Amino acid sequence: MRHSTRRHFIELIGSAGAVSSMAAWPIVAGGGQSAGRVVIIGGGFGGATCAKYLRRIAPAITVTLVERESSFVTCPFSNAVLGGLYDIDFITHHYDALRDAHGVEVIQDRASTIDPAAKTVALSAGSTLTYDKLVVSPGIDFQWGAIDGYDEAASEQMPHAWKAGPQTLQLRKQLEAMPNGGVVIIAAPRNPFRCPPGPYERASMIAHYLKQAKPRSKILIYDAKDTFSKRPLFEQGWKALYPGMIEWIPESEGGAIEAVDVRSMTVHPTFGDPQTGDVINMIPPQKAGAIAQVAGLAGDGGWCAVDQRTFESAVHKDIYVIGDAAVANPMPKSGFAASSQGKVCATSIAASLSGLEMPEPSYSNTCYSLVGPDYGISVAAVYRAGAEGIVSVEGAGGISPKDADTAFRSAEASYAVGWYQSITADIWG
Amino acid sequence: MQRPIHTLIITAATLAGVVIYPATADEALNRGAILSASCASCHGPEGRSPGAIPAIAGKTAEDLRVMLEDFRSGKRRSTVMGRHAKGYSDEEIQLIATHLGKQK
Ligand SMILES: Cc1cc2nc3c(=O)[nH]c(=O)nc-3n(C[C@H](O)[C@H](O)[C@H](O)COP(=O)(O)OP(=O)(O)OC[C@H]3O[C@@H](n4cnc5c(N)ncnc54)[C@H](O)[C@@H]3O)c2cc1C
Numbered sequence: 001m002r003h004s005t006r007r008h009f010i011e012l013i014g015s016a017g018a019v020s021s022m023a024a025w026p027i028v029a030g031g032g033q034s035a036g037r038v039v040i041i042g043g044g045f046g047g048a049t050c051a052k053y054l055r056r057i058a059p060a061i062t063v064t065l066v067e068r069e070s071s072f073v074t075c076p077f078s079n080a081v082l083g084g085l086y087d088i089d090f091i092t093h094h095y096d097a098l099r100d101a102h103g104v105e106v107i108q109d110r111a112s113t114i115d116p117a118a119k120t121v122a123l124s125a126g127s128t129l130t131y132d133k134l135v136v137s138p139g140i141d142f143q144w145g146a147i148d149g150y151d152e153a154a155s156e157q158m159p160h161a162w163k164a165g166p167q168t169l170q171l172r173k174q175l176e177a178m179p180n181g182g183v184v185i186i187a188a189p190r191n192p193f194r195c196p197p198g199p200y201e202r203a204s205m206i207a208h209y210l211k212q213a214k215p216r217s218k219i220l221i222y223d224a225k226d227t228f229s230k231r232p233l234f235e236q237g238w239k240a241l242y243p244g245m246i247e248w249i250p251e252s253e254g255g256a257i258e259a260v261d262v263r264s265m266t267v268h269p270t271f272g273d274p275q276t277g278d279v280i281n282m283i284p285p286q287k288a289g290a291i292a293q294v295a296g297l298a299g300d301g302g303w304c305a306v307d308q309r310t311f312e313s314a315v316h317k318d319i320y321v322i323g324d325a326a327v328a329n330p331m332p333k334s335g336f337a338a339s340s341q342g343k344v345c346a347t348s349i350a351a352s353l354s355g356l357e358m359p360e361p362s363y364s365n366t367c368y369s370l371v372g373p374d375y376g377i378s379v380a381a382v383y384r385a386g387a388e389g390i391v392s393v394e395g396a397g398g399i400s401p402k403d404a405d406t407a408f409r410s411a412e413a414s415y416a417v418g419w420y421q422s423i424t425a426d427i428w429g
Numbered sequence: 430m431q432r433p434i435h436t437l438i439i440t441a442a443t444l445a446g447v448v449i450y451p452a453t454a455d456e457a458l459n460r461g462a463i464l465s466a467s468c469a470s471c472h473g474p475e476g477r478s479p480g481a482i483p484a485i486a487g488k489t490a491e492d493l494r495v496m497l498e499d500f501r502s503g504k505r506r507s508t509v510m511g512r513h514a515k516g517y518s519d520e521e522i523q524l525i526a527t528h529l530g531k532q533k
Contacts, residue, residue: 053466057458336470343466351458359460364467364516366509380509382516396516400508412508415471418481422473429474 035060036353039121039131041111041291043067043095045074045335046137046323048427049342050349051104058350064129065098066121068110072428075195076335077420078164082172083205085373091164093428114295116316133349136297136304136313137323137338138289139163140194143302146285147187148259148268157262158280161202162194174279175206180214182278185267187222187257189285192303194324194333196229197379199283201369204234207242208372220275221248222267224256229332230369230379230399237371237409257282288325295319303327308389309361310348311341320345330392331383337365339427361385368416376412461528464521468529471509476532490530497522 038054040047043065051065074091081088098104109123114134121129142160144151150158159171175184184206188199203219210217227250228234238246249255254272260282261268267282268274287293287302297304297313304321305314308328313319322328322345323338331337344361351358363383370376381397383390400412468485472478476486485493499505501514501522517525 336467339470340467344463347458347463347466354458356458359458359463362460362464362466362521364470364513366471366513378509380512382513393516396514397512408508414481415508418478419471421480422478422482423470425479426469426474 034062036132037062037130038064038133038135038349038353039129040065040135040137041121042137042139042289042323043069043072043098043106044137044139044323044338045427046139046338046342046345047135048072048095048098049339050135050137050322050346052098052102052427053343053346054350055102055104057346058354059103061350061353062105063103064105064107064131065095066107066109066111066123066129067095068108070108071095073164073168074335074420074424075162075164075198076423078161078168079198079202079205080370081164081168082161082175082202083208083370083373085205085208085370088165088169093424095428097429111291112294114291114319116295116319119318131318132353133318133320135311135320135322135345135349136289136292136295136325137321137342138291138325140286140288140324140333141290141293143285143287147257147282149262150260150282150284154260154262155282157265158260158282160283161281162198162283162286171279171281175209176213178214178217178278181216182214182218183276184210184217184219184279184281185222185275185277186219186281187267187283188224188228189283190224190251190256192329192333193283193286195367196332196334197234197367197369199223200228200230200234201371202281203246204237204242204369204371207238207245210245211242217245217278219246220277221246222255222257222269222275223249224251226250226252229367230377232402233377233399234369234371236402237375237377241372241375286324288321292321292325297321298325299327309344309385310352310358311345312348320349328390330381331363331365331390332367334365334367336367336423337363339423340364363390366419368412368419370413370416371409372413374406374410374413376409376414376416378412378416459528460521461524464517465525465528468525476529485529486532488530490526493529494522494526497526 072093077091095106099106109125112124113122159167161167161171254269256270257267258270259268266274266276288298292298305327311320311322322341324333340363348358366380368378377400379399382393472485478484497514500510
């Protein structure tokens with residue numbers, strides 16, 4: 001059936017060079033009306049990419065993006081804001097281009113419930129949207145209470161800064177206020193969590209600031225794991241740039257925090273002595289964003305199982321989950337990965353709404369980290385769809401070479417900034 | 430779900446007056462397009478990089494194919510492109526080059 005449709009389509013297009021690898025996307029439109037209505041919840045890395053690419057792949061599809069904020073502050077490069085390299089405007093993006101240049105209907109509101117049977121989304125302001133396909137890309141929410149004493153109120157004193165914006169500025173303010181010779185504690189969670197290299201890039205960027213402003217200070221990373229992303233490269237970079245300033249305490253040496261006391265600014269590891277800090281960046285365990293939980297899309301661990309070729313939910317038909325909220329390992333929970341998934345998902349939805357065959361998917365990721373302003377490192381991977389789901393292509397990807405010279409590290413630092421400018425232009429531009 | 434396919438090569442302006450990408454073969458639903466999709470995350474929309482990463486717009490398919498193969502073999506030195514190019518077969522590199530070779 002599907003094959004014959006495709007052949008039919010190619011005949012219709014004619015021979016105009018349109019066959020084989022460059023068969024043009026059919027602009028499927030019954031007499032100019034919409035080829036389908038897609039609602040997307042969340043205008044971050046996954047959702048905004050999916051919205052833009054759906055419109056460019058199949059302009060006849062009506063796309064409505066529901067985002068509760070008026071602008072989007074990226075977590076990528078928020079560590080560089082903490083380090084004083086950039087201000088918050090550099091990492092703030094707007095929805096004007098999606099709305100005006102790409103024909104996405106953008107609604108600023110919070111999606112409060114989903115009815116998968118009626119195929120509707122209720123918004124908190126009271127209106128209801130109907131959809132043919134729904135994409136859910138809400139990012140993360142925190143498991144408040146998983147660490148004794150750490151709830152949303154406590155995050156004012158001990159910021160997580162794991163969603164960028166006011167929390168980023170709060171942590172920066174505390175760093176500016178702390179004394180020279182003070183202690184900064186970063187508590188990193190167990191896997192899986194948003195941005196595996198994030199806590200270690202953060203330690204680097206905070207060290208960069210302290211080295212100039214408060215050189216007698218120390219950073220203690222309490223970790224609920226025994227190793228971490230790009231570890232040999234981070235440790236090498238810390239030794240070169242911030243000797244003696246950063247100490248990493250793995251889980252096996254009492255690194256896992258089980259409780260905090262906001263009043264005395266103390267963290268309590270599962271074993272070993274409590275530790276006080278002048279600044280405490282508590283990064284709690286996470287789960288898929290609330291709307292995914294409310295809609296029953298998330299499983300036991302708090303994340304959403306999907307068909308990894310299409311990103312259609314394993315629970316509800318015609319609902320797709322992408323980005324941090326989805327179970328897409330071996331892809332990490334990164335902005336690059338969320339955007340890559342947004343493109344695959346847009347392709348799969350466009351194909352499905354047109355009754356055409358989805359091409360074999362391909363996915364990619366690269367996470368750059370700044371160890372210093374001129375010292376960049378990266379981890380890359382290319383993925384394909386295997387029988388069991390997403391697999392890394394063997395022999396590809398991996399981390400930057402350990403023996404690279406300063407020119408290489410400095411090139412990767414400028415490419416990190418270049419990546420940021422490119423991906424944000426690709427998504428919100 | 431099957432729909433009758435009326436293939437109208439609609440110009441952008443006919444779509445509710447919204448000007449978007451013209452319906453060119455570049456926006457194709459094919460493997461070349463999906464393989465090339467992630468390049469824009471580093472090289473910018475349509476390969477027009479706004480920052481430090483080199484632009485890849487305006488290159489011929491043949492130039493792109495040779496560059497990708499040379500990144501993959503290590504003949505061409507790189508910080509990250511070698512790690513990416515190793516993820517694609519000869520056939521996939523050809524599909525990517527053909528697809529992106531149409532970007533102006
Ligand atoms: C410190 C830090 C550094 C990072 N650095 C990098 C990096 O260098 N490179 C990289 O690739 N990744 C990085 N990441 C990871 C990246 O931020 C995430 O992986 C990415 O944002 C995930 O995209 P997403 O679409 O799943 O969620 P998000 O980008 O968080 O988008 C979710 C959006 O949904 C909205 N939303 C949620 N619920 C609702 C609702 N009910 N109704 C309406 N709107 C809703 C939210 O307001 C938000 O705008 C970093 C993360 C952190 C914390």
